[in-house]
Amino acid sequence: MADDNAKLACTRDELDKASYLTRKICFKKQPVSAIIFAFEGSVYAYVNHCMHMHRPLNCEQDAIFDETGLYLRCSMHGFIFDPKTGECQSPVCLGQRLQSLRLKEIDGVLYFAEKHLTLID
Ligand code: FES
Structure with a gap:
């Protein structure tokens, strides 16, 4: 569980109150931001990086x-x-x-389920 807490994305409640959330993460050794949102009842996260002009x-x-x-x-x-x-x-x-980031939800809390991801703050 300590590992889960280290990858806390947000609560489902927070996400339901916002159109999207961002989190600063380190993914595959790169500091980037993640976007997290709900769409048609499911939750999604991506690295917030457009491939067009970065x-x-x-x-x-x-x-x-x-x-x-x-x-x-x-x-x-x-x-x-x-x-x-x-x-x-x-x-x-x-x-x-976009680079997708897997999420898992446990009791209304969303965690990043990526091995090569850590939170920056
Ligand atoms: S459309 Fe995203 S940088 Fe151009």
Whole structure:
């Protein structure tokens, strides 16, 4: 359990009150941020890094979804992504995927379930 606590992402309650949350993490020895959100009843997390020009999805706006709420959207140039797979739907990066981060939920608490991940703060 100590290992789980070291990878605490958030509570389900926190996530239900926000459109998304971010956490500073170290993943595969790189300091990055993670985005965590609920979509259609399931929870998802990705490294917050758009492959187009290497920006966080929320770099220009405090949002990670497009106006329909059906796609993740990078606020830099507007590329959209499938929230369930992280796959880019925009032509330039079509088929490339955001780096997904596995989560596990125990009693309403979400933990990162990635071996090569630690929290930065
Ligand atoms: S940096 Fe994300 S769409 Fe260009």
